[in-house]
Amino acid sequence: MHCDLQTVSLKSPLGIIHISSCQEGIHTIQISPDCSECVCGCVSVDEHQELFPECVKCVTWLRAYFIDPSSTCTLPSPAIHHPILQGGSWTACVLRTLQRSVCVGEVVSYTHVATLAGRPRAARAVGGAMRKNPVPLLIPCHRVCLSSGRAGHYMGGHGDQLKVWLLDHERKTSQ
Incomplete structure (x- = not known):
């Protein structure tokens, strides 16, 4: 399986979360806990880069999780394509x-x-x-x-x- 991947980074209470995805779904989530006092926040992407739909779902899901984990029960889970x-x-x-x-x-x-x-x-x-x-x-x-x-x-x-x-x-x- 060959996929064109994009990676975005999301600040979270755990540190920086790197999300790798393709058009079909999420490939990996990696947590870099070495970010001091991160809060849920910005997504780091190229300004001109359009995010794949499943990546947008994943960012939305993760932000909701860090605010209130139970709220993710009502959100669609991003497709996983690993x-x-x-x-x-x-x-x-x-x-x-x-x-x-x-x-x-x-x-x-x-x-x-x-x-x-x-x-x-x-x-x-x-x-x-x-x-x-x-x-x-x-x-x-x-x-x-x-x-x-x-x-x-x-x-x-x-x-x-x-x-x-x-x-x-x-x-x-x-x-």
């Missing part, structure tokens, strides 16, 4: 299950996701699939925690503080 989600692999199954079944403010275990995906004994494999998530936030891996209740790792262990922030943000705004 190769990892195009087939019937275990990873694609886990990520689609997670996106479809785990709602804002809900926290589930790896075992629960494995059960939802049809393989109750595959909790470790769920973790492996989630590490490949190309679109964090849209596919909410941050809502999956250890059975012990601890948050566990996020974004390869580099985003553990982000995971705690996201869970707290969803908990506070859903009360």
Whole structure:
């Protein structure tokens, strides 16, 4: 699959979020948490660049999420067009299950996701699939925690503080 990609950057409370998309949908979301005290705000694009429709949806969705995560339930989710989600692999199954079944403010275990995906004994494999998530936030891996209740790792262990922030943000705004 060859796609012409465009990338936009959005300031957020987590730092700068880079969204890569094509005409068909979102390819990746990358979070750069090294921006000090970012607020939800500007999109960085070439003035003459027209954004792909799914990119506009994604920016709208993310801005709404940072204001009130539950408001995203009424917004259309941007289409995702990453190769990892195009087939019937275990990873694609886990990520689609997670996106479809785990709602804002809900926290589930790896075992629960494995059960939802049809393989109750595959909790470790769920973790492996989630590490490949190309679109964090849209596919909410941050809502999956250890059975012990601890948050566990996020974004390869580099985003553990982000995971705690996201869970707290969803908990506070859903009360």
